[in-house]
Amino acid sequence: MVPEPRDLGIAVSNPTIVVAANLFDGLVTYDDNFKPRPQLAESWAQSADGKEITFNLRKGVKWHDGTPFTSADVKYSILEVVKKTHPRGIGTYGQLQTIETPDDYTAVLKLAAPSPVIWSALSSSETQILPRHLYEGTDPLTNPWNAKPIGTGAFVFKEWVHGSHITLERNPDYWVAGKPYLDRITFKLVPDAGARAAALETGEVQYVPLSPVPLSDVSRLQKLPSVRVETRGWEAVAPVFFFDFNLRRKQFQDVRVRRAIAHSINRRALAETVWYGFADPSTGPVPAAQKQFHEPNLPQYEFDPKKAEQLLDEAGFKRGVDGVRMRFTHLNHTYGDDFKRSGEFIRQQLKRVGIEVELINYDLPTFLRKAYTEYDFDTLNVFYAAFSDPQLGVQRRFWSKAIQPGSAWSNASGYSNPAFDQVVADALVEPDVAKRRALLVKLQSIAQTDLPSISLLELKQFRVWSSRLHDVDVSPVGVYASLASAWLVP
Structure with missing residues (x-):
């Protein structure tokens, strides 16, 4: 896998979550219809x-160090960690005032x-206990246990050799009797996509998440009897690839x-x-996978270079004697060559209308610092998971309260619109399904009209x-699920 995960105890990025899902269980998981199913x-x-909301917790669950899991863990995790430090916590748990714990196995959210x-955010990938x-x-963000996590999940942390691998071992005291079936999982860190494809073909590795091989290799791999290419398991993630403007730039x-x-x-x-x-191609910020919320009838910006040049002329950015209207830098997302090639494609497209773009490639920590702490960029490309509800994965791109220096995968553009924020506030507390959908359609319309961020794909x-x-999870949350049920033929 690549890039290397960050702190496994605080899982907010894809590379981290796919490992942490094996170490930590959530309060619930979800079925094929996005309905919650019991876990902790x-x-x-x-x-x-x-x-x-009252949760009746599972009895007899132990942390990997033998300490009993109780409602106190739920209260602490949600109130002190997720609500305060998670990039989406301020929105998801904005209405949460307190959690009462009348006994060790009851947690009552007030x-x-x-x-x-909240009902879309209770799995381990979003609300990590x-x-x-x-x-x-x-400080949970710097706690040393993030690098050697203690969870309640099917596997126990063994070692992390940075730049090489992360090893997990079977949890003999897992609360699901008989599981997991695998004795050990080793996540190898292989930066080169071609090398990952070769390792799959030779049988050196047996499982590779996160679109792991060159896209040009997929059709060939699909024909091999020794490997399986599976697109199921991403539905609840619903990744949207977009182009952000730094609106701090005049x-x-x-x-x-x-x-x-656009x-x-x-x-x-x-x-x-x-x-x-x-x-x-995207038609707006909410992807079609979110069927109950997606609105196709929004302002659209079809490919039209002549229209683009007209708008640039009107805005005062006319071609100079060298044919150039403006220059700016563009940060490519760090999750593989597909994003670098996307940046090159965008650079070539914009050159045709008189815009010169300088592409910049950083490693993941530098990208996160430049984009979400220092806001030191002109434009960037990145993808966010939209998840199963717009108020989990979409609003963070545009909501002013998501502008929190140091909070990754949030509002990097600096967009702030009181009208948009009011729609967010209204939708967060609207219990009526139809009325809430109407608000979320309005949210999409505002974002697509103001266009602080272009939804590309x-x-x-x-x-x-x-x-x-066998038996790898292919449910809508499959990529974020553990390998507790998986087994390997010798």
């Missing part, structure tokens, strides 16, 4: 007014107002410039050439594994 919580109930989004006895009284503060750049990029060609068809990501490996 055996059952739950919500009050008629929507302001109280809300100021109903919060439907940490051991209070190892974290309380520390040249991007005129919406005509942003719209001109008109300059042939999204269909980007999907078919750079992404080999493993993507569809809906990515069709995939995993590849050996035909010897």
